[in-house]
Amino acid sequence: MKHTAMKLIAAAVLASSLLSACRPVQAPAAPTEAAAEIPVVTLKVTETGLEAPAEIPSGIVAVTVEGGDPENQPMLARLNEGVTVEQLTEALASPNPLAALALVSLLGGSNASVDGPVIHELRAGDYVAMLFADDGPPQLLPVTAGKPSGAPPPAADVQVSLVDFNFMMPDQIAAGRHVWQIENTGEQWHEMAIVQLNEGKTVEDLVAWVNSSGPGGPGEPPPYAEGAFWHPMGAGQRAWVTWNIPAGEYTVICILPDVAGDMRPHVAHGMVRTLVVK
Ligand SMILES: [Cu+2]
Incomplete structure (x- = not known):
């Protein structure tokens, strides 16, 4: 099957979004003060497709999504050491369903109804912003995480x-x-x-x-x-x-x-x- 790898990841993402679409969690409240000190990276979906900043901070960073289908949100993944976006694109089109997964580390994330931004600890290095399509190849954009944000990790309970x-x-x-x-x-x-x-x-x-x-x-x-x-x-x-x-x-x-x-x-x-x- 031509797009098995893409379908595997897309299915995982789709399963995520549909599982999460069943019932929203309660309405968002204002972001905490701690979250406000943390730099925000926004992945935007417009009529022309996915937009993502080419350079982002490493360390403690909030990632938000604007626009697009709430059931098919873009995501950020870390490229494994030495892997290029071109290699990932090829792997996503290859018949081996594990080829693409072996090249990246997914960061996790939450549904759109999350209460406040999702915050990640990003190691410096190469990332990729991905938006999967129902038909056709996904849109992939290179993103580099550079200097540490310096923001402290959020206090979790x-x-x-x-x-x-x-x-x-x-x-x-x-x-x-x-x-x-x-x-x-x-x-x-x-x-x-x-x-x-x-x-x-x-x-x-x-x-x-x-x-x-x-x-x-x-x-x-x-x-x-x-x-x-x-x-x-x-x-x-x-x-x-x-x-x-x-x-x-x-x-x-x-x-x-x-x-x-x-x-x-x-x-x-x-x-x-x-x-x-x-
Ligand atoms: Cu598991």
Whole structure:
């Protein structure tokens, strides 16, 4: 299949956005003072396509998105050492679905209804801004992270470590607005969907729905309501997001394929747990 690699990444991104589109988190509040000191990098989608600054600071940086389809937002990824945008473009068009993923480290990110900007810790070096299309190749723009911003990391009150294959995080948090620190201390990519399973539905129902009907596909509506969603994030990345998740009992799950192993979704290796918000 010609665009398998692109489809794999696009599917992951689409799954993210559709999982997150199901129910927005509560309305955004004003950004915190700490966030205001942090430089903001804006990825813009206009009628002519994606626009991104060629030079950005490294270190603690906020990344925001303006315009475009809320269900298909542009994203920033780090190019692995020595990899060029041209190589990534070729890999995305190659028949090997893992070729493109092996060249980049995804930074994670949140849905458009996030409460405040998403903040990343960017190592200096080469990045790429990407906007995927339903048909045709994605638009890729080179971005270089240079001098450190000097901004301090945000103070987080919920800490999550994504590991192979689990979520190291609290079992329970208070309802309301929290700054979450999310880092991938594992060796492969992870995501974090925080969902409320519908009455009588199980994690197996969720996985079956993703595999059959799937996000965006025809057929059954999802067997869950969305609480929050963290997009696929590569090993070694760290970021902060402000979420205001309503009280309830949630299932936290990662359904990305085990690309270094058997290609089964991470949930099949145990990457699922319960979170109580009260
Ligand atoms: Cu995972």
